[in-house]
Amino acid sequence: MTEPNPTPTSSPAPGTPILEARGVGKAYGGVVALQDVSMAVTAGEVTCVLGDNGAGKSTLIKILSGAHAPSAGELLVDGVETRFDGPRAALDAGIATVYQDLAMVPLMPVWRNFFLGREETVGKGLLSRLDHKTMRRVTKDDLKAMGIDLKDVNQPIGTLSGGERQCVAIARAIHFGGRALILDEPTAALGVKQSEVVLRSIVEAKRRGIGVVLITHNPNHAYPVGDHFLVLNHGTSMGYFAKADLTVEQLATMMAGDPLDVEGM
Amino acid sequence: MSLTRSAATAAAGGNGTGRREPGPRLLASRKPLPPVLAALIARPELGAVVATLAILIFFSLASDSFLTLAGAGVWLESASTYGIMAVAVALLMIGGEFDLSAGVMTGFTALIVGVLTTQIGVNVWVAAIISLIAALAVGAFNGIVVIRTGLPSFIVTLATFFVLQGVDLAVTKLITGQVVIQGMAQVPFYDSIQPVFGSSLTIGSANFYVSVLWWLAVAGLGIWVLNHTRVGNWIYAVGGAPQAARQVGVPVRATKVGLFMTTATAGWLVGMISLFRTSTVQANTGVGQEFIFMICAVVGGCLLTGGFGSVGGAALGALIYGMTFQGITFAGWDTNWLKTFLGVMLFAAVIINHYVRKRATAA
Numbered sequence: 251m252t253e254p255n256p257t258p259t260s261s262p263a264p265g266t267p268i269l270e271a272r273g274v275g276k277a278y279g280g281v282v283a284l285q286d287v288s289m290a291v292t293a294g295e296v297t298c299v300l301g302d303n304g305a306g307k308s309t310l311i312k313i314l315s316g317a318h319a320p321s322a323g324e325l326l327v328d329g330v331e332t333r334f335d336g337p338r339a340a341l342d343a344g345i346a347t348v349y350q351d352l353a354m355v356p357l358m359p360v361w362r363n364f365f366l367g368r369e370e371t372v373g374k375g376l377l378s379r380l381d382h383k384t385m386r387r388v389t390k391d392d393l394k395a396m397g398i399d400l401k402d403v404n405q406p407i408g409t410l411s412g413g414e415r416q417c418v419a420i421a422r423a424i425h426f427g428g429r430a431l432i433l434d435e436p437t438a439a440l441g442v443k444q445s446e447v448v449l450r451s452i453v454e455a456k457r458r459g460i461g462v463v464l465i466t467h468n469p470n471h472a473y474p475v476g477d478h479f480l481v482l483n484h485g486t487s488m489g490y491f492a493k494a495d496l497t498v499e500q501l502a503t504m505m506a507g508d509p510l511d512v513e514g515m
Numbered sequence: 516m517s518l519t520r521s522a523a524t525a526a527a528g529g530n531g532t533g534r535r536e537p538g539p540r541l542l543a544s545r546k547p548l549p550p551v552l553a554a555l556i557a558r559p560e561l562g563a564v565v566a567t568l569a570i571l572i573f574f575s576l577a578s579d580s581f582l583t584l585a586g587a588g589v590w591l592e593s594a595s596t597y598g599i600m601a602v603a604v605a606l607l608m609i610g611g612e613f614d615l616s617a618g619v620m621t622g623f624t625a626l627i628v629g630v631l632t633t634q635i636g637v638n639v640w641v642a643a644i645i646s647l648i649a650a651l652a653v654g655a656f657n658g659i660v661v662i663r664t665g666l667p668s669f670i671v672t673l674a675t676f677f678v679l680q681g682v683d684l685a686v687t688k689l690i691t692g693q694v695v696i697q698g699m700a701q702v703p704f705y706d707s708i709q710p711v712f713g714s715s716l717t718i719g720s721a722n723f724y725v726s727v728l729w730w731l732a733v734a735g736l737g738i739w740v741l742n743h744t745r746v747g748n749w750i751y752a753v754g755g756a757p758q759a760a761r762q763v764g765v766p767v768r769a770t771k772v773g774l775f776m777t778t779a780t781a782g783w784l785v786g787m788i789s790l791f792r793t794s795t796v797q798a799n800t801g802v803g804q805e806f807i808f809m810i811c812a813v814v815g816g817c818l819l820t821g822g823f824g825s826v827g828g829a830a831l832g833a834l835i836y837g838m839t840f841q842g843i844t845f846a847g848w849d850t851n852w853l854k855t856f857l858g859v860m861l862f863a864a865v866i867i868n869h870y871v872r873k874r875a876t877a878a
Contacts, residue, residue: 355752357818357822357823358755367752367763367765368763368764
């Protein structure tokens with residue numbers, strides 16, 4: 251680093267990644283789950299993490315989201331080395347993780363889910379009450395910005411499609427201060443059409459200057475939206491590529507576990 | 516933007532082939548819910564409103580005295596104590612839990628006041644407060660055991676129910692030699708507390724008890740809390756998906772324990788109402804009524820599985836019970852049919868609720 255003691259208050263230089271992992275690794279007891287992995291996500295860019303089941307994707311998410319501390323390497327937030335005490339600390343730094351189960355209550359209205367745990371209120375003390383109007387409006391507007399135009403935000407969120415629910419989760423994470431979103435397999439359980447809905451919202455988030463980490467095992471979902479690609483296999487990095495250096499076919503080949511034939515490029 | 520298009524085509528067809536470009540209104544194709552179902556999802560108490568009107572009309576036709584001021588006084592009084600309990604039980608049910616000790620709690624709290632005042636000479640106001648503290652302690656116990664052990668509240672509160680039922684009988688018998696507390700009206704300051712819980716207003720030949728006001732107040736408070744406060748949002752969430760609620764920072768444990776304590780407090784209020792209306796209490800008071808509270812809540816639109824329901828609906832469920840209970844008498848029929856009628860109504864309500872929930876979560 252050129253500046254050994256960057257002051258946290260100074261805004262980082264443009265182009266500095268919001269979140270960066272340098273040579274991170276994680277061992278559980280004697281088992282190495284992840285080894286020497288580096289990646290970064292910058293504002294307005296999508297970094298895709300690809301790998302088959304057991305490749306170490308979940309371990310990497312846990313490190314990035316602050317759930318687990320890395321046992322090797324370092325995490326940098328806005329260029330400053332950081333150690334998260336837990337998911338809360340990551341969230342406070344603007345790094346929001348959307349897990350597969352989405353943390354939603356199916357029978358509750360969309361707007362109540364959107365604000366659950368962080369409800370807007372008006373009035374003080376005993377008269378403190380939910381600000382229905384504001385919460386409904388914000389939910390409707392934020393979803394509309396993501397390309398989901400709901401007629402009625404009062405319907406139970408369980409009546410929405412899987413893709414729409416993913417979008418609600420993404421919109422919620424952005425609304426509550428997420429600058430970098432970590433999306434855990436958002437298209438895994440979805441059909442073709444629903445995957446489109448989610449990928450469109452990722453593109454929309456990117457356009458709005460949010461950094462996105464997209465975890466997936468589908469190169470066909472990752473390639474069109476991604477700017478950088480990290481491929482994991484058996485807990486190690488098979489490479490970190492910019493889009494220009496990679497075709498979707500090469501990505502798919504690596505996913506299958508074959509090292510990239512650099513000579514053939 | 517080109518990226519959007521390529522994202523769409525890639526998602527659609529693997530290598531970008533085999534699928535037509537989607538229309539601009541990608542989401543317009545979702546099938547809307549049938550209007551009745553949509554209304555039931557938005558307003559779970561709708562069924563109870565319809566049933567209330569139907570039963571009101573039915574018994575008004577079946578008996579001349581049902582829809583009179585005097586008649587209304589009778590069935591409102593009957594509905595009021597069930598209504599207070601139904602509101603609390605509904606909140607608890609929406610929060611995903613049951614309290615089978617809710618019925619016996621009404622007897623337990625009344626007996627505490629009865630024994631403390633008539634046998635030990637404690638001031639009646641002090642006794643009422645001690646009784647409230649005891650109720651809160653039992654409620655907190657129920658909640659903490661459920662949270663700590665992860666056991667179904669059905670089993671935990673079934674145990675509490677039997678423990679309290681035994682205590683009610685044994686302790687009352689031990690201290691008084693009888694299974695009933697009498698002589699309440701003679702204790703000092705009785706006249707100062709009695710009107711709060713047991714007074715009535717006579718209009719012509721009609722008697723309206725203050726318990727009806729308590730019922731309305733409790734229902735109003737319940738509706739306010741559930742729909743207009745943060746705590747209400749949390750109640751829905753801890754009942755509907757506790758894991759998800761925890762993930763977004765809802766205090767799941769505190770919410771659930773609070774709900775058990777609320778139910779116990781409602782049990783105390785009903786205990787005081789029945790004690791000071793009659794100035795006597797039997798050792799088996801309240802036993803068996805826990806199921807009626809639950810029926811009122813379910814008829815009012817609450818799902819047994821939690822996360823969905825209506826406080827207003829539960830209050831109406833109690834009104835339906837009160838009207839039916841007294842209506843059968845007014846009509847001169849055999850009151851033994853009451854339970855059968857309740858069973859049929861519960862059955863209908865559960866089937867409707869089940870259908871609503873399936874549609875609400877199937878998508």
